[in-house]
Amino acid sequence: xxxxxxxxxxxxxxxxxxxxxxxxxxxxxxxxxxxxxxxxxxxxxxxxxxxxxxxxxxxxxxxxxxxxxxxxxxxxxxxxxxxxxxxxxxxxxxxxxxxxxxxxxxxxxxxxxxxxxxxxxxxxxxxxxxxxxxxxxxxxxxxxxxxxxxxxxxxxxxxxxxxxxxxxxxxxxxxxxxxxxxxxxxxxxxxxxxxxxxxxxxxxxxxxxxxxxxxxxxxxxxxxxxxxxxxxxxxxxxxxxxxxxxxxxxxxxxxxxxxxxxxxxxxxxxxxxxxxxxxxxxxxxxxxxxxxxxxxxxxxxxxxxxxxxxxxxxxxxxx
Amino acid sequence: xxxxxxxxxxxxxxxxxxxxxxxxxxxxxxxxxxxxxxxxxxxxxxxxxxxxxxxxxxxxxxxxxxxxxxxxxxxxxxxxxxxxxxxxxxxxxxxxxxxxxxxxxxxxxxxxxxxxxxxxxxxxxxxxxxxxxxxxxxxxxxxxxxxxxxxxxxxxxxxxxxxxxxxxxxxxxxxxxxxxxxxxxxxxxxxxxxxxxxxxxxxxxxxxxxxxxxxxxxxxxxxxxxxxxxxxxxxxxxxxxxxxxxxxxxxxxxxxxxxxxx
Numbered sequence: 185x186x187x188x189x190x191x192x193x194x195x196x197x198x199x200x201x202x203x204x205x206x207x208x209x210x211x212x213x214x215x216x217x218x219x220x221x222x223x224x225x226x227x228x229x230x231x232x233x234x235x236x237x238x239x240x241x242x243x244x245x246x247x248x249x250x251x252x253x254x255x256x257x258x259x260x261x262x263x264x265x266x267x268x269x270x271x272x273x274x275x276x277x278x279x280x281x282x283x284x285x286x287x288x289x290x291x292x293x294x295x296x297x298x299x300x301x302x303x304x305x306x307x308x309x310x311x312x313x314x315x316x317x318x319x320x321x322x323x324x325x326x327x328x329x330x331x332x333x334x335x336x337x338x339x340x341x342x343x344x345x346x347x348x349x350x351x352x353x354x355x356x357x358x359x360x361x362x363x364x365x366x367x368x369x370x371x372x373x374x375x376x377x378x379x380x381x382x383x384x385x386x387x388x389x390x391x392x393x394x395x396x397x398x399x400x401x402x403x404x405x406x407x408x409x410x411x412x413x414x415x416x417x418x419x420x421x422x423x424x425x426x427x428x429x430x431x432x433x434x435x436x437x438x439x440x441x442x443x444x445x446x447x448x449x450x451x452x453x454x455x456x457x458x459x460x461x462x463x464x465x466x467x468x469x470x471x472x473x474x475x476x477x478x479x480x481x482x483x484x485x486x487x488x489x490x491x492x493x494x495x496x497x498x499x500x501x502x503x
Numbered sequence: 504x505x506x507x508x509x510x511x512x513x514x515x516x517x518x519x520x521x522x523x524x525x526x527x528x529x530x531x532x533x534x535x536x537x538x539x540x541x542x543x544x545x546x547x548x549x550x551x552x553x554x555x556x557x558x559x560x561x562x563x564x565x566x567x568x569x570x571x572x573x574x575x576x577x578x579x580x581x582x583x584x585x586x587x588x589x590x591x592x593x594x595x596x597x598x599x600x601x602x603x604x605x606x607x608x609x610x611x612x613x614x615x616x617x618x619x620x621x622x623x624x625x626x627x628x629x630x631x632x633x634x635x636x637x638x639x640x641x642x643x644x645x646x647x648x649x650x651x652x653x654x655x656x657x658x659x660x661x662x663x664x665x666x667x668x669x670x671x672x673x674x675x676x677x678x679x680x681x682x683x684x685x686x687x688x689x690x691x692x693x694x695x696x697x698x699x700x701x702x703x704x705x706x707x708x709x710x711x712x713x714x715x716x717x718x719x720x721x722x723x724x725x726x727x728x729x730x731x732x733x734x735x736x737x738x739x740x741x742x743x744x745x746x747x748x749x750x751x752x753x754x755x756x757x758x759x760x761x762x763x764x765x
Contacts, residue, residue, distance in 0.1 A: 247647075247649045249653075251649060252646055252649075253647065277647060277649065278647030278648075305643075306644050306645065307644040307758045476756075
C-alpha cells in the first residue's frame with residue numbers, strides 16, 4: 185500500500201446481518217433536541233413515518249436472512265400510529281428494542297406494551313433518552329419540561345415491570361461520568377427505579393450537535409491504515425442495516441445521508457460500505473454505540489484491537 | 504438404543520459442584536460427559552478442577568477464560584462493556600490467573616474450540632459461546648429462532664450446545680434443529696436457588712431428541728467458606744449462598760435481569 189492508499193476511507197463488508205433497525209418515525213419527533221445528529225423535529229420530513237405495510241415485507245425478509253434482533257428508532261417511535269402493531273409483529277419473531285424519549289406515554293399505552301412483552305418469549309427493551317439528571321441539566325438540550333415528562337414515563341414503565349435503559353449523551357467531560365451516574369441514580373431511585381440500567385453515549389458531531397457544540401476536526405476520518413489490527417466487529421455496519429420509508433441504509437447515524445442509502449430491499453444492502461463520513465470516527469473510537477450494551481471508554485478499542493485474539497473466531501460471510 | 508450424554512459448562516473453579524456432577528451424571532445414565540469451558544473465574548483454588556477433569560477423562564471445549572489464562576492475556580475476554588461488570592471481572596480474573604499453575608495454563612491453551620459428535624446419526628456441535636465466536640452471548644430472550652436456524656445451517660449441525668451466559672435454556676427450532684445452553688455449574692442460575700445446572704441430552708434410535716436440565720445440589724456452604732478464606736469479594740460469596748447474581752448483571756437482557764433481584 186502507498187501512503188495515499190492507506191489514507192483512503194476503509195471499505196467494510198457486511199459480515200453477517202445480525203441486527204436490523206427500523207427508522208419507524210423517520211426524522212419526525214415531538215421534540216427538537218439541540219444535539220440531535222439527524223436534526224429530528226415535528227417538521228423534518230426528510231424521512232417519513234413507516235407504515236405497517238411498508239415495514240412487514242422487510243421483517244419477513246429479515247427472518248429469511250436469520251436476523252437476530254430488531255431495533256426501532258426515529259425520531260420518536262411512539263408518534264407512529266402503527267407502532268404497537270409493528271412491535272407485536274416483531275415480537276412474534278424476535279427481540280425488540282425501542283429508543284424513545286418517553287414523553288408520550290400514558291398508563292394505557294404502557295399496559296399495552298407490558299401485555300405484548302408478557303405474551304412474547306423475547307425481550308422488549310425500552311431505551312429512554314434523558315440527557316441530564318435534573319431539569320437544569322436536561323431541558324436546555326431536550327426542551328422545556330422534558331425532564332419531568334420523561335421521568336414520569338420512566339416511573340410508569342418501572343411500575344409496569346420494565347427495566348428501561350436510560351441513555352444519556354455525554355455533554356460533560358468523560359472523567360465526570362461517575363458523578364453524573366451517581367446523581368442520576370439518586371433521582372431514579374426517588375421515582376422507584378432502584379436498579380437502573382444506564383448507557384452513556386459519546387456525542388456525534390453532526391446535525392444539530394455540530395451547531396450546539398462543534399463539528400469534527402478537519403482530519404477526523406477513519407482511514408484504511410487505522411483498520412490494521414482493529415476489531416471491526418465493534419462497528420455496527422459490519423453486522424447491521426437500517427430500514428426507513430425510503431429504503432435500506434447503512435446505519436442509523438447516517439440514515440439521512442444520500443450516499444448511505446444502499447437500496448430498496450435487504451438483498452440490495454448486503455455489500456459493504458466505505459466509511460467516508462466523519463461521524464464514522466466516533467463509532468471507531470467508542471464501538472457498540474447503538475447497541476444496548478454500554479460503550480467502552482474512548483480509545484480502549486484501539487488498544488484491544490491491536491491485541492485482538494484470533495482464537496475468538498470470526499463471523500461467517502453472509503450468503 | 505438411546506445415546507445419552509451429559510453436558511456442562513461454566514465451572515468457575517467450583518470443584519465441589521464438579522465432583523458432584525461426575526457422580527450424578529453417570530447415575531442418570533449418561534454414557535459420556537462433556538465440558539464446554541470456562542474452568543476458572545469467580546470461585547476458589549482454580550487448580551482443583553484439573554485433576555477431577557483428567558481423572559474422569561472429560562473432553563473439554565475451550566472457553567474465553569481458558570483461552571485468556573492459557574495464553575497469558577490481560578483480561579478474561581468475557582465481553583462485558585459496563586464499567587461495573589468489568590470491575591468484578593477484573594478481580595475474578597486476577598485471582599484466577601495468579602493461582603493457576605503453569606502446567607494447567609498450558610493444558611487450557613491447547614483445548615479445542617469445538618467438539619463434534621454423532622449421536623444416532625444426529626450431528627451435535629459443542630462450543631462455548633456460539634459456533635462463530637467463543638465469547639458471543641446468546642441469551643434466551645434476545646436470540647431469534649431464525650438466527651439459530653442460520654447458525655445450524657452455516658455450521659452444519661442438527662444440535663448446537665453452548666454455555667457462556669451461565670443461564671440454561673433450550674429451543675426446538677421450526678426446522679427440526681435444536682439450540683441448547685447447558686447453563687453453568689460454577690454459580691446458580693439467578694433463580695434464588697443454591698443448586699447449579701447442567702444438561703442431559705438423549706437421542707434415541709429414531710433420532711428423537713430429549714433435553715433435560717438437571718438441578719445439581721452440592722456443598723455450597725463449604726464453597727462459600729473456601730471463598731471467604733481466599734478473600735474473594737463478598738458479592739461472589741453472596742451469589743453462592745443465595746442463588747441470586749450480584750455482579751456482572753449489566754450485560755443481561757431485560758427479561759433475564761428482571762427474573763433476579765439485583
